[in-house]
Amino acid sequence: RCYYAQYEPQGPASQQNTPIRHKPSANSTAMTNTSNRFQGRCRPTPLLTLVAIALITLYANQSSQLHRKGTSVFASAQNIAGKFATRSKLTTTTTSKKERKKFFWGGSHRGEEVSNEDVGRDDVEDLVCENPQQLHTGFFQSVEVGFEDLRMVLKQKKKGGADRVILDGSIRGRARPGRMLAIMGPSGSGKSTLLHAIAGNLKHDKRISLYGKRYINNQTLTGDSRIPLAFIDQEVTFFPHMTVKETLDFQVELKMGAVLKTREEREALVQDLIDQLGLTKSVNTIVGNAKVRGLSGGERKRLSIACEMISSPPIIFLDEPTSGLDSYQAAQVIETLRRLADQGKTVVSVIHQPSQHVFQLFDDLLLLSEGRLMYFGEVSKVRPYMSDLGYECESEVGTAEHILDCVSRVVGGDAEAERVSEKRIDNIASQAIKHTRDLVAFGEDDVKKMKHIIDKTSVHPGTNVFRQFKLLLGRSAQELFRGKAAILIKIVQQVSLGVVYGGIYSLGDDQASIMDRFGLLSLIIIGATNMAMAGTIRSFPKEKAIVSGELAANMYRTGPYFIAKALSEIPLIGLCNAIFGAIIYPLANLQKGRFKKFLSLTSLHSIAAESVGLLIGSVAPNSDVALALFPPIIVLNIIFDGRNISEENTPWALRWIQKIGLVKWGFTGLALNEFEGLKFKSSGPFRGPVATTGEQALARFGMDEKTLDTVVWAQSKIIAGCWLLSLMGLSLTRQKFVVMSNPPE
Numbered sequence: 001r002c003y004y005a006q007y008e009p010q011g012p013a014s015q016q017n018t019p020i021r022h023k024p025s026a027n028s029t030a031m032t033n034t035s036n037r038f039q040g041r042c043r044p045t046p047l048l049t050l051v052a053i054a055l056i057t058l059y060a061n062q063s064s065q066l067h068r069k070g071t072s073v074f075a076s077a078q079n080i081a082g083k084f085a086t087r088s089k090l091t092t093t094t095t096s097k098k099e100r101k102k103f104f105w106g107g108s109h110r111g112e113e114v115s116n117e118d119v120g121r122d123d124v125e126d127l128v129c130e131n132p133q134q135l136h137t138g139f140f141q142s143v144e145v146g147f148e149d150l151r152m153v154l155k156q157k158k159k160g161g162a163d164r165v166i167l168d169g170s171i172r173g174r175a176r177p178g179r180m181l182a183i184m185g186p187s188g189s190g191k192s193t194l195l196h197a198i199a200g201n202l203k204h205d206k207r208i209s210l211y212g213k214r215y216i217n218n219q220t221l222t223g224d225s226r227i228p229l230a231f232i233d234q235e236v237t238f239f240p241h242m243t244v245k246e247t248l249d250f251q252v253e254l255k256m257g258a259v260l261k262t263r264e265e266r267e268a269l270v271q272d273l274i275d276q277l278g279l280t281k282s283v284n285t286i287v288g289n290a291k292v293r294g295l296s297g298g299e300r301k302r303l304s305i306a307c308e309m310i311s312s313p314p315i316i317f318l319d320e321p322t323s324g325l326d327s328y329q330a331a332q333v334i335e336t337l338r339r340l341a342d343q344g345k346t347v348v349s350v351i352h353q354p355s356q357h358v359f360q361l362f363d364d365l366l367l368l369s370e371g372r373l374m375y376f377g378e379v380s381k382v383r384p385y386m387s388d389l390g391y392e393c394e395s396e397v398g399t400a401e402h403i404l405d406c407v408s409r410v411v412g413g414d415a416e417a418e419r420v421s422e423k424r425i426d427n428i429a430s431q432a433i434k435h436t437r438d439l440v441a442f443g444e445d446d447v448k449k450m451k452h453i454i455d456k457t458s459v460h461p462g463t464n465v466f467r468q469f470k471l472l473l474g475r476s477a478q479e480l481f482r483g484k485a486a487i488l489i490k491i492v493q494q495v496s497l498g499v500v501y502g503g504i505y506s507l508g509d510d511q512a513s514i515m516d517r518f519g520l521l522s523l524i525i526i527g528a529t530n531m532a533m534a535g536t537i538r539s540f541p542k543e544k545a546i547v548s549g550e551l552a553a554n555m556y557r558t559g560p561y562f563i564a565k566a567l568s569e570i571p572l573i574g575l576c577n578a579i580f581g582a583i584i585y586p587l588a589n590l591q592k593g594r595f596k597k598f599l600s601l602t603s604l605h606s607i608a609a610e611s612v613g614l615l616i617g618s619v620a621p622n623s624d625v626a627l628a629l630f631p632p633i634i635v636l637n638i639i640f641d642g643r644n645i646s647e648e649n650t651p652w653a654l655r656w657i658q659k660i661g662l663v664k665w666g667f668t669g670l671a672l673n674e675f676e677g678l679k680f681k682s683s684g685p686f687r688g689p690v691a692t693t694g695e696q697a698l699a700r701f702g703m704d705e706k707t708l709d710t711v712v713w714a715q716s717k718i719i720a721g722c723w724l725l726s727l728m729g730l731s732l733t734r735q736k737f738v739v740m741s742n743p744p745e
Contacts, residue, residue: 051171088208095636143314143346145227146442147198147216148172149743151373152689153191155207166190166196169211169743170433172440173366173376177314180337180347180361182379184400186408187366191235191350192319194368197740198348199317200226204736211743215442223740229315230308234323236300237546239475240289241482244279244303245270247287248310253471255310257463269310277306277336298329302336309340317339318349327355356398366549369407371427376436391424461556469560476568487572490535494580497527500589509678512685514697517674518643520588525666526638528602529609532573536613537630541623544730552735560709562614562727569610577603590674597673597708607665608715612662618729637663643701660718667704669711 136186151169156162165541167190175181183191192503196202199211214221238247248270251262260266274283279302287303288294295303301321308316316337316442322330334354341347351358363384375382383399386392386406393402407428410421461468481487504519507513543565551558581599584590612633620626639645640654641663649660658664675694682690693695699706 040549050510054551072335092692120649142177142217142344144174144176144217145198145315145346145348146174146218146440148171148213148215148440148442150212151210152193152197152202153209154205155209157207166193168371170373170429171212171366171368172373172436173364174215174440175315175346175348175364175420177344177346178341179363180349181364181366182359182362182403183350183366183368184352184354185349185374186404187352188370189368190371191352194366195317195319195348195350195736196464198227199229199231200737200740201231202738204738205594208738210738210740212441213743214740217444220442223742227315228313229317230313232304232308232316232318232321233549234299234319234321236304237289238287238300238303238545239479239546240292240294241286241479242475243284243286244295244299245274245283246478248273248305248306250471250475251307251555252310254468255462256513257467259462273306273309276339277302277309278332279303279306284318296329297325298332301325301329304334305333314344314348318347319353320350322354322358323352327358330355334361337361338569352406354400356400358399359400365721367403367407367432369429370409372425373430373432373436374407374425375403375432375615377439378585385435385643389428391428401427404648452523461554465557465560468556469564472556472561472564473568476564477571480568480572487695488537490531490572490576493531495583498579498580498583498587502584505588507589510681510683511690512678514691517590518671518697518701521670521674522641522643522663522667524584524602525605525641525663525670528577528606529637529662529666530634532606532609533613533616533630536610537616537626538623540614540617541620541626544617547730548733548735550672551730558727558731558734562730566611566614566723570607572605573610574603577606591678594651594673595701598670601666601669601708601711604712604715605662605669608666608718608722609662611719611726615722615726615729618726619733621733641667642703643667645704659714660721662718665711665714668706669708669715671698671701671703672706672708672711 028260114284119709149169149172150167150171152165152167154164154166156164171194172315173181185191193202194383197212198214200214202208202210206311212222214225214227216227242250249266252266252270256266256269260269274280279299282295282299285299286292286294287300305316305318305321308605318337321333321337325333334349337349341363349360349362359379362379365375365379366373367382377385379399382403383393386403389648391402391406395397407425408421409425410417463471492648501520501523505516507517507520547561550556551561577599581595581602583593585598616626616629616633617623620629636657640650640658642661647655675698678694678697678699680692680693680694689700690698695704
């Protein structure tokens with residue numbers, strides 16, 4: 001079946017509440033060129049694709065539910081037609097408790113799980129956005145966002161301490177289509193918190209209590225509704241070695257691959273975004289970061305906006321888009337937003353100390369101080385408003401500067417100045433409540449008939465898992481091999497170690513060489529473990545910061561990403577081990593005829609060590625914690641390597657460490673490969689009992705009964721276990737958000 005956004009003029013056809021197949025009117029001029037491309041497309045849902053997705057992503061059921069306890073997604077083609085029957089009037093269908101139970105037990109549309117919490121919610125009407133086309137027509141085409149009574153309290157960790165009020169409950173306002181709303185205030189006034197709260201993107205914290213009401217086109221929303229919008233954070237990071245066009249191509253493929261079937265359509269969309277956001281001159285420039293030179297700050301901001309505008313959502317939220325930019329770049333970014341607003345978008349932006357030119361580009365202003373509302377209204381009226389309250393602005397002072405001075409508390413001055421500033425803020429706050437109550441009034445909706453937005457465009461990736469894997473593997477490999485500095489450092493490390501070890505060790509066949517061989521092999525394994533784990537632990541948490549946002553936006557599943565990430569590292573691991581082995585093997589005079597097995601064993605061990613590094617990086621919240629976990633893990637592996645303590649004397653509670661010891665199995669594998677078949681002379685300095693064969697030397701450490709097959713199997717299990725745990729760690733550490741509750745009576 002195909003699912004459409006159903007819109008028809010009121011009449012018999014729409015009253016029948018049945019799907020109506022049609023093409024959008026050519027006269028729909030309200031949509032942009034980008035959104036026109038999306039209209040009238042039929043998106044099939046093949047059974048085989050759904051089965052493949054289900055099999056590969058069973059582990060991700062928890063993370064695919066809009067970051068809340070459950071999402072009731074069970075709309076059929078008929079109730080979608082009923083919900084979007086007319087352009088002039090939104091009609092929704094409340095699903096009964098019986099129907100919800102049927103879908104709960106019998107399965108839900110496109111594999112979405114219906115939670116027990118959703119079963120029986122007869123007081124909620126669902127607004128379903130099935131696909132990106134619906135973001136450009138009907139109810140979601142022109143969106144007004146309203147909010148009131150927003151209150152956020154942060155509980156103190158210490159018992160008996162007073163809770164901190166971040167937002168005091170006085171805040172109300174609305175953002176209208178075709179207009180730009182600026183949220184301003186002194187540092188620490190709650191601007192970013194308010195923006196995230198309205199968007200439903202406030203990160204989960206057990207100590208946070210959030211209350212308030214939100215509205216879409218004057219329709220009251222449930223607290224767990226995720227508004228279909230583009231949210232651009234203050235700090236947006238990209239993979240530094242990808243160009244602007246490659247970054248947009250990658251995101252368009254993942255987000256719109258199921259809608260835009262041909263390469264020509266996707267290329268046209270990318271080109272539209274590049275032209276619209278003013279990125280033409282930097283289209284082939286790498287994005288860069290703090291260490292890699294690339295885009296300027298303003299270009300990076302515009303690229304972040306372009307990435308969020310791929311599906312052309314009707315609402316754009318930005319958290320301090322001009323932060324860190326000079327006045328010219330800041331003006332360019334805001335002028336870009338102005339153009340988007342003129343196309344009918346609803347733009348809301350936190351802005352910090354704007355210039356007068358930038359300030360005048362906004363239509364409306366919401367002013368905060370210490371979590372309290374100071375003003376809401378038109379930008380052009382804020383100056384006379386403050387004058388009417390008795391706070392006249394001098395002619396040579398800009399409006400933005402003046403109003404910030406009016407709502408800022410004096411700290412660290414004399415007591416009288418602090419008292420005056422406190423009295424001024426209290427007065428402005430009390431007047432703002434009266435002013436806004438008359439200016440912003442929402443309909444007295446029946447609370448029992450709230451609207452629950454189900455934005456299915458952000459629930460599922462825009463393409464299947466196999467396409468996701470191919471794109472992610474290409475990006476990982478491209479990013480890895482374009483990092484020439486990192487590759488050069490790794491090669492220098494391998495060459496240096498090979499030369500140092502080869503210059504020190506020159507192995508013979510006397511009794512003293514037995515311990516020398518064991519010592520060299522142990523150093524090789526410990527060095528390989530250190531380099532593989534340390535490199536991954538340093539780099540992966542940084543990549544995780546980028547990936548976590550993409551996973552939260554459901555651009556792709558965790559499984560395809562992790563498998564692609566792990567596989568992309570293997571060629572470089574093999575290259576580095578080949579360089580090291582080619583140097584150390586002849587210089588140290590290791591056993592001839594065993595080089596291929598030596599190379600295979602060291603590469604397998606490096607992959608195992610890297611998988612442990614991935615596990616640490618996936619569960620650690622940041623690189624500092626990951627690096628703090630690194631030394632004790634290495635020390636434990638060295639202690640239980642099979643030579644420093646016997647298995648019989650190992651404490652019972654710690655014997656499991658030897659079974660999964662990286663160093664132990666790596667060392668055992670190299671020792672078996674090196675000593676099997678060797679013959680030693682009885683002469684020379686003696687180090688314990690005489691051993692004339694390699695097998696006798698292995699017996700000193702209890703390795704004579706082990707085989708290479710046992711070693712390979714043990715390390716393979718370590719790799720598989722670490723990959724699985726890393727996958728689970730990434731899934732369980734995905735972002736969760738605070739659910740807004742209704743204000744207390």
